[in-house]
Amino acid sequence: MILEKTAFRPSEPEDRLAILAVQRRAFGGEAEAKLVDSLISGPLPTISMVADLDRMIVGHILLSQLEGPQKSLALAPLGVDPEWRDFLIGTELTNRAIARARDEGWHSIFVFGDPVYYGRFGFKSELARHVTTPYPGPAFQALELVQGAVAEYRGSVRYADAFDQV
Numbered sequence: 001m002i003l004e005k006t007a008f009r010p011s012e013p014e015d016r017l018a019i020l021a022v023q024r025r026a027f028g029g030e031a032e033a034k035l036v037d038s039l040i041s042g043p044l045p046t047i048s049m050v051a052d053l054d055r056m057i058v059g060h061i062l063l064s065q066l067e068g069p070q071k072s073l074a075l076a077p078l079g080v081d082p083e084w085r086d087f088l089i090g091t092e093l094t095n096r097a098i099a100r101a102r103d104e105g106w107h108s109i110f111v112f113g114d115p116v117y118y119g120r121f122g123f124k125s126e127l128a129r130h131v132t133t134p135y136p137g138p139a140f141q142a143l144e145l146v147q148g149a150v151a152e153y154r155g156s157v158r159y160a161d162a163f164d165q166v
């Protein structure tokens with residue numbers, strides 16, 4: 001029901017303040033909002049999508065280009081307003097963002113998060129195990145949009161400078 005009333009769409013410049021507010025509420029602090037603000041106003045390619053419920057932004061997801069395997073993205077942050085959780089808004093935002101990344105020709109996506117949550121989208125810690133990262137461990141996961149994009153890569157990933165402040 002909630003999902004049917006929600007539009008999942010690319011963000012517009014006018015959404016900026018609402019996006020920052022929802023990320024602040026989702027994470028209970030400023031860090032992720034600041035990260036989003038730097039990334040969406042910065043030079044790197046991003047995929048930024050909002051969940052819009054009756055013109056109220058209740059969720060936001062951001063993917064930004066990563067230095068590492070060719071055509072690779074970092075998924076961070078994903079935030080859903082605490083008042084609107086468990087309605088599959090996070091799931092739908094993630095599925096839509098992955099589909100968009102595929103359509104745009106990206107080859108892989110990395111995330112640092114709960115493997116149970118991100119496993120449902122096909123992210124795997126095992127796949128990312130050989131990649132050197134500032135965030136090592138099972139929470140560091142990868143999803144291939146092009147077969148072999150991560151499995152055949154040997155090297156490191158470097159996140160945008162904006163991640164240093166998180």
Ligand SMILES: CC(C)(COP(=O)(O)OP(=O)(O)OC[C@H]1O[C@@H](n2cnc3c(N)ncnc32)[C@H](O)[C@@H]1OP(=O)(O)O)[C@@H](O)C(=O)NCCC(=O)NCCS
Pocket residue numbers: 026027077078079080081084085086087088089090091092112113114116117
């Ligand atoms: C994680 C988050 C985006 C999920 O949004 P949501 O719209 O409530 O998620 P959905 O309704 O699509 O999915 C609900 C599932 O997520 C799980 N979940 C909720 N919060 C979670 C968390 N912080 N970590 C792992 N799983 C979580 C729920 O247990 C539920 O699991 P189930 O489907 O097995 O019952 C939201 O809880 C949030 O914004 N959390 C704070 C910010 C955060 O931790 N973001 C993720 C960063 S990696």
